[in-house]
Amino acid sequence: xxxxRYNPDFKFAVSPEEFNKYxxxxxxxxCLGATMYMPGTKDFSHKILEDEIPGLTSLxxxxxxxxxEDEVFAAENNVLAMLERVSTxxxxxxxxYEQIPLIFCRVRDVDQFKHFAGRLTKHQVKVLAGxxxxxxxxxxxxxxxxxxxLLNEHFGEILYGMPxxxxxxxxxxxxxxxxxxxxxxxxxxxxxxVLQVRVGGTDFSSYFGVRRGVDYSIYDILTVSECLxxxxxxxxxxxxxxxxxxxxxxxxxxxxxxxRELPKYDVPNCILKRIPIINDEVDGLLREVILDKANxxxxxxxxxxxxxxxxxxxxxxxxxxxxxACQILGSEAGGVLKSLHENKMNEMKPHRNWAMRVYMxxxxxxxxxxxxxxxxLLGIEGKNK
Numbered sequence: 001x002x003x004x005r006y007n008p009d010f011k012f013a014v015s016p017e018e019f020n021k022y023x024x025x026x027x028x029x030x031c032l033g034a035t036m037y038m039p040g041t042k043d044f045s046h047k048i049l050e051d052e053i054p055g056l057t058s059l060x061x062x063x064x065x066x067x068x069e070d071e072v073f074a075a076e077n078n079v080l081a082m083l084e085r086v087s088t089x090x091x092x093x094x095x096x097y098e099q100i101p102l103i104f105c106r107v108r109d110v111d112q113f114k115h116f117a118g119r120l121t122k123h124q125v126k127v128l129a130g131x132x133x134x135x136x137x138x139x140x141x142x143x144x145x146x147x148x149x150l151l152n153e154h155f156g157e158i159l160y161g162m163p164x165x166x167x168x169x170x171x172x173x174x175x176x177x178x179x180x181x182x183x184x185x186x187x188x189x190x191x192x193x194v195l196q197v198r199v200g201g202t203d204f205s206s207y208f209g210v211r212r213g214v215d216y217s218i219y220d221i222l223t224v225s226e227c228l229x230x231x232x233x234x235x236x237x238x239x240x241x242x243x244x245x246x247x248x249x250x251x252x253x254x255x256x257x258x259x260r261e262l263p264k265y266d267v268p269n270c271i272l273k274r275i276p277i278i279n280d281e282v283d284g285l286l287r288e289v290i291l292d293k294a295n296x297x298x299x300x301x302x303x304x305x306x307x308x309x310x311x312x313x314x315x316x317x318x319x320x321x322x323x324x325a326c327q328i329l330g331s332e333a334g335g336v337l338k339s340l341h342e343n344k345m346n347e348m349k350p351h352r353n354w355a356m357r358v359y360m361x362x363x364x365x366x367x368x369x370x371x372x373x374x375x376x377l378l379g380i381e382g383k384n385k
Contacts, residue, residue, distance in 0.1 A: 001098055003033060003312050003365050005054040010377050013319050014367035020097040021129040021158065029195050029242040030360040032058040032102060033299045034311035037247075039066035040075030040105070045082040048100055049089055055308045058102040060301075063112060064134050072108065076116050079105060083124035090127065104162060106132040110143050117147070122155050130160030130195060135167045135203075138182035145190040152193070161193050165231055166200025171207045176227070180234040187241060197235055198301065199228060201246025214250045214280045217288045219295075228295075236296050239353050245292040245300030250281040251307065267314070267374040282310060289314045298361065313377045315365040321358050322367045328355035 003016045019031045035058040038044055044061070047053055061079045063072050083103070089095035105128070107113040113131060120128070133144045141163065148161045169179040187194050201218050205211055208223045219225050228246070235241045270277050271287045289311055292300060300311055317325075323340045331337070331348045339346050368377060 001031075001057050001101060003031075003055075003057055003315075004309075004377065006309055007377060012316075012366040013369055014322065014362060016316075016366035017363050018098050019364070020100075021102055021127075021160075022097070025160075025192065025195065027360060027363060028102075030298055030357075031364045032196060032244065033315055033365070034058070034302045034308040035060055035104075035198075035244065035299060036302050036305065036308060037062050037066065037106070040079050041067060041071055043078055043082065045085045048082075048086055049095065051099060053305055053308070055312060056101045056305070057312070058104070058129075060104045060106050060132055062106040063116070064106050064108045067108075072112065076119060079116075080119060080124060083127055084121075087123050087127045100127060102129040103127060104130050104132050104160075106134060106164075108134070110140055110147070113144065114147060117151055120151075120155075122157065125151075125155045125157045125159065128159060130162060132162045132164060132198065134164050135200075136163035136165055136183065137167045137169055138179055138186065141183060141186040142189075145186065145193060148193055149190065159193075160195035161190070162196050162198055163187070163194070164198040164200055166203035168207055170231070171204050171223075171227055173226070176230055177234075180230060184234055184240075187235070194241060196299075197231070197241045197243045199231055199243065199246050201228070202249070204228075204246075212249075214284050217284070217291055218246055219288075219291050232296050239356060242298050243296070245288065245297035247301040247303055248285045248288055248307065249303070250284060251304040252279055252281040268371060282306075285310055286314065296357075298357070309378060312365065313374055315361055316368045316374070316377060317358055317362040317365065318371060318373070319367055319369050322362050324351075325355035325358040325362070328352055329359060 001020055002018050004010060019028055023031070036056060037060045040061045040063045044059070063075050067075050086095065086100055090097065105116065107116060131148060136144065145161055148159060151159055165183065169175045201224060204224045204227045205221060210221055210223065212218050212221050232243060236243050267286065268290050271283060271290055277283050285307055289300065293314070299315060302308060302311060320341050324346055327337060327340060328346050328348055328351050334348045336345050336347050368374065
């Protein structure tokens with residue numbers, strides 16, 4: 001799998017690398033990008049087998065919020081059949097690992113996780129990247145990862161865990177810090193099995209009876225912004241864990257939407273100055289993604305195919321960022337150097353964590369010339385259906 005396959009003619013300064021579930025975890029945790037959620041009841045196998053959404057690089061089949069309780073068993077059957085078909089297509093040479101997205105399943109709770117996992121076969125597991133754990137916390141986290149570890153040993157395969165932090169214990173100030181510290185302790189114990197940490201912006205909003213509108217971002221909702229800030233503070237410091245951004249709820253764009261005329265401004269400049277680019281729904285998404293990057297999130301959850309290329313394109317690194325990162329990572333000594341563009345100072349030690357994150361993103365999403373290149377990366381009509 002490789003990012004930006006919807007635009008195969010785009011010329012990168014440094015091309016994005018291929019990846020699959022067996023790639024090194026230190027690199028793979030940056031690769032998910034726009035992770036699309038689908039109901040577990042939907043047969044998605046033909047989309048994968050026919051490569052109908054070339055921009056899709058990670059997918060979560062959901063047994064929780066997207067399914068009624070009486071649909072869960074049917075959803076399990078559907079997902080098991082999907083995994084079987086995809087794995088068989090690889091066996092028969094009709095598909096390669098580089099053509100399938102990273103596939104995850106979002107379970108309802110520990111009991112349903114164990115029930116579903118008990119039905120998995122080794123043949124199916126080889127195309128399953130991992131399990132997503134909802135409302136992850138100190139009360140259930142150990143049991144989730146302990147059983148996941150047993151599955152890895154049983155199958156002799158790699159299955160990653162992706163905890164979703166969205167519970168009241170993190171939402172409410174009086175319990176938040178201790179709960180996050182307890183979560184950090186659990187994750188540290190199973191670090192090799194933790195691919196990403198996800199956050200539930202919609203759940204956090206619901207606890208306070210608020211919902212962001214299309215014209216402003218999740219960062220403008222003060223109670224939710226506090227939750228996100230503390231999650232990053234505890235879990236993303238020193239690049240301990242890669243944390244992805246929350247879902248954007250609005251969409252109007254068609255899946256084949258493209259730019260007809262390119263604005264004269266670069267994307268971040270347009271968005272942050274609220275110069276209209278596409279429409280309110282997509283501009284709002286882009287605004288949040290820009291703020292995600294500024295705050296340290298990598299990628300985010302999406303619920304609509306039209307969002308995929310906007311999230312993934314904005315993860316690409318500009319040549320100036322890339323050169324700064326390489327200069328910092330290439331220096332063994334401390335001190336300060338003038339950047340190659342001679343427009344900023346690069347401090348070797350304080351900027352090192354930033355540089356490592358930028359370098360990993362450059363490997364996953366590629367290096368583009370400058371901010372205007374985001375338009376060219378997005379501006380070719382995709383093949384999404």
